[in-house]
């Protein structure tokens with residue numbers, strides 16, 4: 410993780426080759442520094458450990474209760490022991506499943522709520538499309554096709570609605586802890602996965618650390634009978650390199666409740682000891698930021714040579730800021746704040762935080778987009794033929810008794826292709842739930858079809874239609 414290079418100018422120049430695809434960031438280093446030691450800090454801002462709080466299943470409490478509560482606790486953007494840092498609020502991660510987003514249920518986050526959280530420094534984790542992962546009953550295990558369908562469509566819909574098609578989620582929360590998703594995650598650009606019974610080492614320095622197996626402390630009912638100690642399941646001594654993930658499904662909105670008070674106590678204890686008022690060595694961030702930093706830091710090369718510091722990342726690195734620790738720079742050497750970056754100094758030590766380097770995490774291929782959207786109608790005609798990849802239907806309220814879904818694509822060549830409804834999860838097709846979005850997908854295991862319309866068996870529960878097409 411930590412790469413130390415001693416900058417002896419001529420030697421470094423000779424050995425530091427950069428290929429065209431690599432990502433390079435340079436910072437001018439003036440003055441007479443003869444031997445500068447440079448390394449990548451294990452966490453942003455020179456912090457020594459990372460803290461993440463995940464709230465599962467997309468409840469509105471993430472916005473209404475958790476965000477304002479977490480924001481009462483602060484760390485700074487300065488390295489531990491260096492004063493004058495800018496105070497930064499604790500933030501969390503909302504682990505959201507797509508099927509019930511903006512389905513009309515006000516207890517669930519809407520896409521606008523998600524954007525509001527993103528603007529406040531939070532992020533989302535992909536918590537699958539349908540949350541159907543069952544691993545304790547072998548007869549109900551998902552098939553590879555089902556895993557791929559969940560991951561492809563959740564990534565595509567999140568990318569569109571949460572991130573305006575600029576990127577896709579980076580992290581995954583295993584639904585019901587179903588670790589069988591793991592072999593499929595990377596194919597769909599998910600670089601980390603967390604669950605309560607994960608087996609990853611707690612320290613990013615440990616060779617066994619695996620971002621796809623992040624462990625979490627289960628804080629459901631914190632302060633209640635099962636979980637009386639507000640600091641339960643939190644390490645007694647935080648060692649350098651620790652990445653600790655707390656998780657709960659909910660926090661009681663009543664401020665005088667046992668659960669809310671226990672959360673206050675836990676967060677106060679953590680921030681008093683490790684936050685702005687204490688050691689200030691914690692970086693509290695969404696899991697996605699912690700993981701993208703760890704991945705970028707692991708592959709970064711830092712070079713100090715005549716007149717500049719160069720940071721090089723392999724092509725394809727997912728974007729992250731990086732903090733570079735420098736030693737041996739006399740205080741007399743003037744250093745400017747890097748563009749979109751930060752600088753802190755103490756004695757001959759410097760912490761240089763870069764702007765975001767690398768590229769956003771992409772949605773999986775093939776790219777898809779909404780080709781048609783409107784109110785529900787049993788027959789929809791497009792203006793022109795489109796390569797249809799899926800139909801999504803908003804459902805409010807339960808279906809009429811005995812309803813059987815039927816989706817037929819009206820192909821451009823005049824023939825009809827009936828969608829195989831058996832392949833969709835039962836309850837998303839015709840299950841007893843209050844509201845959300847049903848999905849009838851061809852991709853990723855079937856090809857898109859060139860169609861100029863679609864027929865859908867009606868039900869009073871259907872309100873809106875989206876037809877997703879290949880984005881060519």
Ligand SMILES: [Zn+2]
Pocket residue numbers: 465466536540584585
């Ligand atoms: Zn869940």
